[in-house]
Structure formats: structure tokens, C-alpha cells
Amino acid sequence: MGLALSVRELVVEGDRGRRLLRIGALDIPAGGRVGVRGPSGAGKSTFLYAIAGLVAMKAGTVTWDDETISAMNASQRARFRRERVGMIFQDFLLFEELPALGNAALAAGYAGRAERGRIADGAAAMLAHLGLGDHADRAVDTFSGGERQRVAVARALAADPPIILADEPTASLDRAAADRLIGDLADLAETRGKTLIAVSHDATLHERMDRVIDIVDGCWTGEG
Amino acid sequence: MFAPVTDAWNSLPATAQDVLWFVILLLPPLIIGLIVTRGYRPFGLVRAMMWRYHWTNALFVTLIAISVGIGVGLIAQERGLRKGTARAAEKFDLIVAAPGSEVQMLMAAVYLQPVDVPLIDGQTYDRIATHENVSLAAPIAYGDSYLASPVIGTTPQFVTHLAGDLVEGRMFASMGEAVAGARVPLKVGDRFVPAHGVGDAAEHDAHEGHDIVVVGKMRLTGSPWDKAILVPVEGVWAVHGLASGHAPDDAGRIGPPFDPEYFPGTPAVLVRADQLWANYALRSEFTTDKTMAFFPGAVLAGLHSMLGDVRQVMSVMAVLTQVLVTAGVLAGLVVLTRLYARRLALLRALGAPDRFVFSVVWSYAAVLIGAGAILGVAVGFAAVGAISRVVTARTDILVTATLGWPEFHLVAGFVSLTVILALTPAFMALSRNIVTDLRA
Numbered sequence: 001m002g003l004a005l006s007v008r009e010l011v012v013e014g015d016r017g018r019r020l021l022r023i024g025a026l027d028i029p030a031g032g033r034v035g036v037r038g039p040s041g042a043g044k045s046t047f048l049y050a051i052a053g054l055v056a057m058k059a060g061t062v063t064w065d066d067e068t069i070s071a072m073n074a075s076q077r078a079r080f081r082r083e084r085v086g087m088i089f090q091d092f093l094l095f096e097e098l099p100a101l102g103n104a105a106l107a108a109g110y111a112g113r114a115e116r117g118r119i120a121d122g123a124a125a126m127l128a129h130l131g132l133g134d135h136a137d138r139a140v141d142t143f144s145g146g147e148r149q150r151v152a153v154a155r156a157l158a159a160d161p162p163i164i165l166a167d168e169p170t171a172s173l174d175r176a177a178a179d180r181l182i183g184d185l186a187d188l189a190e191t192r193g194k195t196l197i198a199v200s201h202d203a204t205l206h207e208r209m210d211r212v213i214d215i216v217d218g219c220w221t222g223e224g
Numbered sequence: 225m226f227a228p229v230t231d232a233w234n235s236l237p238a239t240a241q242d243v244l245w246f247v248i249l250l251l252p253p254l255i256i257g258l259i260v261t262r263g264y265r266p267f268g269l270v271r272a273m274m275w276r277y278h279w280t281n282a283l284f285v286t287l288i289a290i291s292v293g294i295g296v297g298l299i300a301q302e303r304g305l306r307k308g309t310a311r312a313a314e315k316f317d318l319i320v321a322a323p324g325s326e327v328q329m330l331m332a333a334v335y336l337q338p339v340d341v342p343l344i345d346g347q348t349y350d351r352i353a354t355h356e357n358v359s360l361a362a363p364i365a366y367g368d369s370y371l372a373s374p375v376i377g378t379t380p381q382f383v384t385h386l387a388g389d390l391v392e393g394r395m396f397a398s399m400g401e402a403v404a405g406a407r408v409p410l411k412v413g414d415r416f417v418p419a420h421g422v423g424d425a426a427e428h429d430a431h432e433g434h435d436i437v438v439v440g441k442m443r444l445t446g447s448p449w450d451k452a453i454l455v456p457v458e459g460v461w462a463v464h465g466l467a468s469g470h471a472p473d474d475a476g477r478i479g480p481p482f483d484p485e486y487f488p489g490t491p492a493v494l495v496r497a498d499q500l501w502a503n504y505a506l507r508s509e510f511t512t513d514k515t516m517a518f519f520p521g522a523v524l525a526g527l528h529s530m531l532g533d534v535r536q537v538m539s540v541m542a543v544l545t546q547v548l549v550t551a552g553v554l555a556g557l558v559v560l561t562r563l564y565a566r567r568l569a570l571l572r573a574l575g576a577p578d579r580f581v582f583s584v585v586w587s588y589a590a591v592l593i594g595a596g597a598i599l600g601v602a603v604g605f606a607a608v609g610a611i612s613r614v615v616t617a618r619t620d621i622l623v624t625a626t627l628g629w630p631e632f633h634l635v636a637g638f639v640s641l642t643v644i645l646a647l648t649p650a651f652m653a654l655s656r657n658i659v660t661d662l663r664a
Contacts, residue, residue, distance in 0.1 A: 093570045109265045
């Protein structure tokens with residue numbers, strides 16, 4: 001089951017104190033599927049990185065269920081991401097020289113001994129679910145864009161995290177590949193009860209979300 | 225407190241000490257490796273990083289290999305040259321010559337780099353040759369040459385002492401005969417006319433009509449004597465219009481005993497005593513106002529120890545070069561690590577522990593350095609072989625340098641130091657901003 005997000009009075013500042021993001025109060029229920037949209041440079045990705053604990057927060061709190069990541073140190077936040085979050089990026093960010101399974105099971109390299117088998121099995125099952133089961137041993141540099149992003153989705157979900165954070169997951173894909181990916185992602189979040197927050201310009205993706213929020217000039221301006 | 229350890233260490237055989245020292249030098253990187261990678265499996269990613277920029281990585285490994293190879297090659301070469309010069313001198317127990325420079329005479333009589341020196345006369349030679357402790361007293365009369373080969377007048381006994389039995393043909397038995405060194409381009413049966421003098425100053429027609437035929441070949445000795453042509457000393461005297469060394473009623477004799485009355489002189493005499501201790505007695509006995517006696521080995525050792533300072537400078541230079549290489553390697557690693565900054569940021573974004581990311585970067589650096597060092601040893605072997613051949617060809621002193629424990633210790637020390645210092649780029653990789661690198 002997914003985790004619920006609660007953001008209060010969040011402020012993120014950039015270099016020389018320039019304000020990048022300010023969110024007064026935002027609540028997303030466990031298992032919610034939320035699209036985040038807004039103009040380029042409006043602070044959408046910063047919002048995503050903030051709720052992942054990847055950027056330093058100037059003020060406010062970010063809480064997932066009862067875990068307040070804004071109060072954690074860097075290594076505690078890394079542990080939180082490792083155990084609770086699956087991340088997907090616009091340009092896949094795969095290790096091109098590794099096979100699909102090596103990428104999907106990346107976390108097995110640093111997981112505890114007991115976790116390794118579970119992650120590798122999860123990665124293989126995810127690749128199979130996404131139609132890449134027969135290509136698990138192929139190096140990903142031979143894959144198409146759509147296939148690569150599916151490998152990235154398998155990597156995000158291999159450890160079965162309750163939260164999926166996606167940053168423009170379809171922006172590097174053609175329409176057909178993007179539609180397939182949106183379908184896969186939304187179905188997985190829905191059937192497995194994961195909290196999915198996806199930053200995207202893609203209206204097709206927004207249609208599959210429970211809710212779409214707009215961020216303009218670093219502020220949450222309301223529901224879409 | 226350390227005495228038992230020192231005693232135990234000293235009681236070990238030399239090889240065991242070398243092996244242990246090698247292992248001790250490699251321990252720090254091994255221990256760091258175990259600590260850094262404990263519980264993780266970074267090597268799949270390290271392999272991927274290797275392959276990602278394989279040409280860059282290969283170039284990096286090659287640069288380390290070449291510098292390590294040249295460093296160990298030079299040190300090994302210096303040792304090989306010392307051993308080679310010592311081996312070339314080992315048949316020369318004691319040299320007696322007219323008073324002068326021992327080093328000059330060593331160069332002339334042992335390494336056949338002729339110099340003009342006064343001669344030892346017949347009486348003096350006779351005193352040496354008939355001394356009760358002397359088993360061999362051979363004149364070494366140089367001054368003539370044929371092409372690049374010095375022609376040396378001596379006795380059959382010296383030829384046998386120098387190179388043992390001949391590999392081909394027979395010993396010279398008359399004045400017109402010669403035994404050629406292994407690397408002289410003359411076959412048994414070939415004829416030649418010696419020139420007076422050596423090198424550019426040689427007078428090629430001075431000995432016209434004094435044909436010499438090669439009747440035997442010596443085995444390879446690994447010394448400049450391999451390029452020499454040995455003739456009866458009587459022949460050298462004869463072509464210079466001097467007496468034959470023997471009384472008229474003994475004319476035609478080759479080799480000792482010589483008659484002091486008819487002995488024209490020789491620049492040097494090789495003396496071999498029947499007992500080792502007797503060499504010392506002979507040396508003091510023949511150190512007079514008319515003669516100087518010296519052990520070529522001792523003069524050489526003196527030269528080597530004087531050159532020891534140079535050797536130390538060379539060793540320091542080799543180490544300094546390695547330190548510079550290390551600095552270059554580290555700078556290169558920082559740059560290389562930046563190539564992977566985005567992937568490393570990804571790992572951290574996914575929640576990989578810092579120590580895992582650290583272990584990936586450090587292992588990557590360690591693999592590059594280790595591969596470079598191993599390849600460097602191979603380069604060192606090749607370099608030593610090539611330089612040895614050149615030095616051997618140039619000096620006629622057989623140099624068979626090969627990498628030994630000092631070189632392996634140097635390489636181990638280099639690996640150890642560099643791999644420890646490679647912790648720095650690994651730390652630097654962790655200090656980077658994740659989001660900045662992700663967006664790069």
C-alpha cells in the first residue's frame with residue numbers, strides 16, 4: 001500500500017537565496033495518483049526532488065505517513081528513498097553497458113544480503129510484466145526509447161516501494177511508446193496501490209491521474 | 225621491544241623477506257578494499273564504467289603502465305649493468321701493470337678500452353711468472369685491431385682460463401694463428417691482416433704481409449673479450465719488429481716460459497694465484513715503484529660504490545617519477561569521475577548508501593591503477609630486455625637485466641600509495657550535488 005504525503009509551509013531556495021518553491025499545504029492520500037504540471041522552470045521538478053528528500057529545504061515539513069523526511073539527515077533520507085521510493089527520470093538514466101536485468105536489479109548491489117534475492121526476483125518479474133522478459137540479458141544500449149523507459153520503470157518497482165516519483169517520464173518517448181508507458185505506470189500504481197506522483201506536460205498522462213496540480217512560479221496554484 | 229621481531233625477521237631467508245615485504249606493501253589497499261566494499265557488490269557497475277569509456281580507460285591504464293614500466297626498467301637495468309660489468313671482470317683475479325691509474329688499466333685490460341701505458345719489462349714479468357704462488361701469469365698485449373675487434377697478444381693458457389675449451393677449431397700454435405672471440409665476424413680458416421692501433425687512428429697497412437689465420441673460436445663469455453681476436457703474444461711482438469720473447473735456440477716457441485732477455489714488454493699481466501689468500505700477498509708484493517698490482521673486482525666495486533650515489537639519485541628519480549605519475553593519476557581520476565557524475569548522482573538519488581557509491585568510485589580507480597601496474601610490470605620486462613640488448617651491443621658486456629624484488633616492491637609501493645590516495649576522488653564524488661548532476 002502507498003504512503004500518504006503531507007507538505008506544510010515548504011520553502012526551497014536556490015543559489016543566493018532565490019526562492020524556487022513554496023507550498024503552503026498539500027496532502028496526497030496513500031495510493032493517490034497525482035500529476036504535476038506547469039510551465040518549464042516553474043519548480044515542478046524541484047517539488048519532486050523536495051518530496052524525495054534530494055534538495056535541501058529552507059523551511060517547512062515533508063512527511064510521508066509518519067516519516068518526516070525534512071527532519072532527516074542525508075543518509076536517513078537515502079535510506080528512506082532506498083526502502084520507500086521508486087524514481088523514474090525523463091532520459092531514463094540507465095547504465096547503458098549493463099543488461100536490462102542488471103539495470104532493473106541495480107539496488108541489489110547495495111541491498112543487504114537478505115534483500116538481494118527479493119530485488120532480483122522483483123526486477124525479473126517486473127521486466128516480464130512490462131514485456132521485456134525475453135530481453136532481460138540484452139544490454140540496454142540496444143533498446144528503443146520506450147523499452148529503456150520500461151527498464152527504468154522495472155528498476156523503480158523492483159523492490160516494490162510504496163511510492164513512485166516520475167519526472168517527465170514520457171518526454172523522451174514517441175506517442176505510441178508514451179501511451180504504453182502511461183498505461184503501464186498507471187495500471188501498476190492502481191493495482192498495487194502505490195502512491196504515484198508524476199511531473200509531466202503530457203495530457204494523456206494527466207487523464208490517468210486522480211488529480212492534477214499546477215505549479216507556477218514555484219507555487220502550487222490549485223487543482224487542475 | 226622490537227628485538228624479537230627484528231631477530232625473527234633476520235632469521236628469515238632472503239626470498240621470504242622479499243615476499244613478506246611485498247605482501248606488507250600490498251596490505252593497505254587490500255584492507256581498504258575489504259572495508260570499502262564489505263557487504264556490497266559494486267563490481268558489476270565498475271565493469272560497466274570500464275566499458276562505458278573504454279578507450280579513455282585504456283589510455284589511462286596505458287599511461288600508468290608505461291611510467292611504471294620505465295621506472296622499474298631503469299632500476300633493473302642499473303642493477304643488470306653492475307652485475308654484467310662484475311661478471312666480465314670475474315676472470316681477472318689480479319692485474320699487474322706499470323704504475324698508473326688502476327681505473328685506466330681496468331678499462332684497458334678487462335674491458336679492452338686501450339690506453340697508452342708504459343710496459344712491464346722482462347725481469348719484472350719473470351719475477352711474477354716464476355713466483356711460487358703464481359699458477360698463471362699471462363701477458364695481455366693490446367694495441368692492434370682488425371675492424372672493430374681488438375687483437376690481443378697473450379698465451380694459450382690465458383685463452384683457456386678466459387673461455388675454457390674452444391667451441392670450434394684448435395688453439396693457436398704459431399705466430400700466424402689466432403683464436404677469435406665468439407662475436408668476432410670471422411670463421412675458422414678466415415685470414416686477416418691486423419691494423420696498428422684501434423678505431424679511427426688505426427694504421428691499416430702498417431702490418432702488411434703479416435697475415436693471420438683464424439684456427440679456433442672461443443665460447444661466449446659475456447664480456448668485451450667476445451669481440452677480441454687472441455693471438456700469441458710472440459706474434460704481436462714480431463709484427464712490431466721486436467724480439468720474440470724466447471732465446472734464439474728456442475725460436476718458434478709459443479707461450480711460457482719466456483726468456484727475460486728477449487722479452488720486449490707487455491702493458492699488463494694477468495696473474496692468478498694457486499690459493500685465494502695468495503692473491504693478497506701477491507698484490508702487496510708487486511705493488512712497488514716499478515709495478516702496480518690491483519684486483520679488478522675491487523676497483524670495480526669502488527667504482528660501483530662511487531656510482532652508488534648516482535644509483536640513489538636514480539632510485540629517488542624513479543620514485544619521484546612515480547609520485548608525479550600518482551599525482552597525474554589522481555588528477556585524471558577526478559576528471560574521469562566527473563564523466564560518471566550523472567550515473568553516480570542517479571545511484572544516490574535511488575538511495576544507494578554513500579559507502580556504496582564510494583566503493584564504486586574507489587574500486588574503479590583501484591582496478592585502473594592495478595591494471596596499469598600489472599601491465600607496467602610487463603612493459604618493464606620488455607623495456608629491460610630491449611635496453612639490455614642495446615647496452616650489450618654498445619659495450620660488449622653481456623647485460624642480462626631482469627625485474628627482481630626491488631622492482632616488485634616499487635610497484636607494490638606505487639599501487640599502495642596511489643590506491644590509498646584514490647580515496648580522495650571517491651570522497652570528492654560524494655561531495656557533489658545530486659540534483660545538479662542529475663540535471664547535467
